[in-house]
Amino acid sequence: MSWTEIVIEVARDHAEALSDALMEAGALSVSVEDADEGTDAEKPLFGEPGMEPKEAAWEHSRVVALTDVDADQAGIVAAAAAAIQLADVPRFTTRKVEDEDWVRLTQSQFDPIHIGKNIWVVPSWHDVPDPKALVLELDPGLAFGTGSHPTTRLCMEWLEAHPAPGQTVLDYGCGSGILAMVARKLGSFPVAGVDIDPQAIESAQDNAVRNNVADIQYFVPDDFAESPFATARFDIVVANILSSPLKLMAPMLSGRVADGGALVLSGVLARQADEVAAAYAPFIKLGVWAEQDGWVCLCGRLGSDTVPSPR
Template identity: 55%
Template sequence: MWTEVLISIDEAHAEDLSDALMEAGALSVSVEDENADTDAEVPLYGEPGMEPTTHAWQQSRLVVLVEPEADIEDMLAVAFDALDLPVPAYITRKVEAQDWVRLTQSQFEPIEITRNLWIVPTWHNAEDEAERINLRLDPGLAFGTGSHPTTRLCLQWLAAEMPKGVTVLDYGCGSGILAIAAKKLGAGDVIGTDIDPQAVQSAIDNASANDTQARFVLPDGMVSGSTYQVVVANILSNPLKLLAPALVNYVAEGGHLVLSGILERQTEELIEAYSPYMKMALWRADDGWIALVGQKV
């Protein structure tokens, strides 16, 4: 039996107090809207795919998980004293012990991308191995588990449109899912790149878990002047606009550029941003997101 401590706190102190509580011995701290499910509830979000600018509400509730035998008064005193704040009134409640790993895993089921292409977490049995491609991938630090519409759109394009044997660049590779899928779907040489070293390592690990020969590097590991027959970039609209000349330069003559991470309302502005370099067109939409595709001729 675990214990949760519920504390009301204002927006200005929510994040710092969360950190102080973790340092004082809390197992975890989450921030909730104190007014959730009431008329005073305030949405907190950024543009889809982007972090919100603030991580707390004007009136927040901290939900602090502690060990059953924890000295709650002492922990709170240490945390609040670190911020020169008085300890407010708080509520405690008991939480039944659970197998948190199994509980988390149960939330991630295999995802069907196409009839013959599935994303399968490693704790699930990959059925019908001979009849479909199963990408073994677990949720992790890097973006790209197949659950987001932009990832699905790119995977669906690779499954439906990518010629066999082509060279592929996965730009902003995240988990490496697109590069790994491209290789399993019959691509030739495949490389992925990302500015985040953790993403690159995650992609390397995922490729190994899928017994896939794809290479992943930081941007400075890219070969200058290299081009690819398929370039896929699943990032966000603003970076895609800024990167337009660079991404087009990576595309070989006759090759394809696939872009996602774009909201439907941003379709025309992305097409316009790429118009000086390559003609792009809407390929498919999914739940408010779209994929653009162009061919370098």
């Protein structure tokens, strides 16, 4: 089986409305891309929480609609244009999409990832490169954290460099649960994870069972506040989020660190390190432990006046 894509280049003002109208007119799916992708005019479209772009579109957008191969593509475009009252039916091109083994194609894009000295993140369809390593079986999914992003890698490398058998760990903003699983596999206990997204919690719980660390406890914030950890302070608190929420959570996260315990933060760009450290200065003195691809990992210990040495 094959399909046909309709490709329309439009201004930002029409991209979202046209996308919705194409779906109503019979398209199977619609995506919006940067029409300037691959050129000097290409622009990123992302933001930190509270600063997200209002529209998922670019100044010069490309709307791509997937249709059945025998669908009336011209009719779909005309109906969509009429629905949003465009003065003229936009010009469009079509391209054929051949049937493929999409599962196999997607899987081929995710290979095992080697992190630090002895950690491997391995998708379920791959063989384990080194059975003696600390192995995490983890498939790409809805929750952030597969080990591919520098911020995740930095936190995993910190945990590997500072194993804490028998010590308590809190992974705040746990996503897929990958950091909590690393800590648990290194011997920390008990280990807890918190995330505002219920889907992330479900994913983290499934991942923990798959990796034989089902005793990790994951919570959304409200449940965490009602749990046995409600007032607990932890030997290690790790948070891989973004700079803006990290600054807002400085009193709360610092208050979760036990005396002499470590606070480890990532999701911070190198240029943001000083302002994040300043937000935590009244509670914990933080310094840059390591940097990777423009991102940093900050850490410090409660009650210590010295900044940990960089890696």
